[in-house]
Amino acid sequence: MTGSPDPTAIRSIAVAAEDVVTALEAVRRSGQDPVLRVTPPFSGRMRARIHRDSTTEYDDEPAPIHVAPDALVTDAAPSYPTPAETEDALRGDPTVEYTRERHRDRHTEAVAAWRDAVTDQFVDAVTLDTPAGPHEVSVTVLG
Incomplete structure (x- = not known):
């Protein structure tokens, strides 16, 4: 399956309910910084998985997209x-x-x-921060 280096190709992201809840709890309980990460190459439908955020710079382009767990709930x-x-x-x-x-x-x-x-x-849509600017996508919750 081929994808695009352009994150604006994303129309929707799928997230596991358990990943979002676990990330929210980690933020609130321990001050950790988990995110839901969308990894390139990008396509219309993408999966966002829990990941520990870091200030690491990515040598590869395009860089993954990080979504804060708070952005996924109302x-x-x-x-x-x-x-x-x-x-x-x-x-x-x-x-x-x-x-x-x-x-x-x-x-x-x-x-x-x-x-x-x-x-x-859970929200129905979220705005992703991309190099081209904000990009709104729909959210599908799994589980």
């Missing part, structure tokens, strides 16, 4: 639950006694609920 996406928020909610519940184990369990549940809820917030 502004209405729920915020990631922090352990402190989970602790506050648990301590504020008069029907339950606080324990470390209960806090850990509740936080695990809160993260699972967040992961589930964020999958309802």
Whole structure:
């Protein structure tokens, strides 16, 4: 299959829901910098896979296109639950006694609920940064 060196040949990108959620969680939890990377050669339909971003300059042209995971969800996406928020909610519940184990369990549940809820917030289109300027493409979510 041949492709083009021109990223404006892309009409749509496909992303795995799990890749986007994992990348979002990594950004929010640990400050890591994962992206969804579209690797040349480019064609009408491309796959974007999770990748750890870096400041590496690419010797080969064209360079891959990087999409921030936040660009793939709407502004209405729920915020990631922090352990402190989970602790506050648990301590504020008069029907339950606080324990470390209960806090850990509740936080695990809160993260699972967040992961589930964020999958309802994927965008239909995203703008890619290309050497020719911004280029809007449709987004297909897999899984």
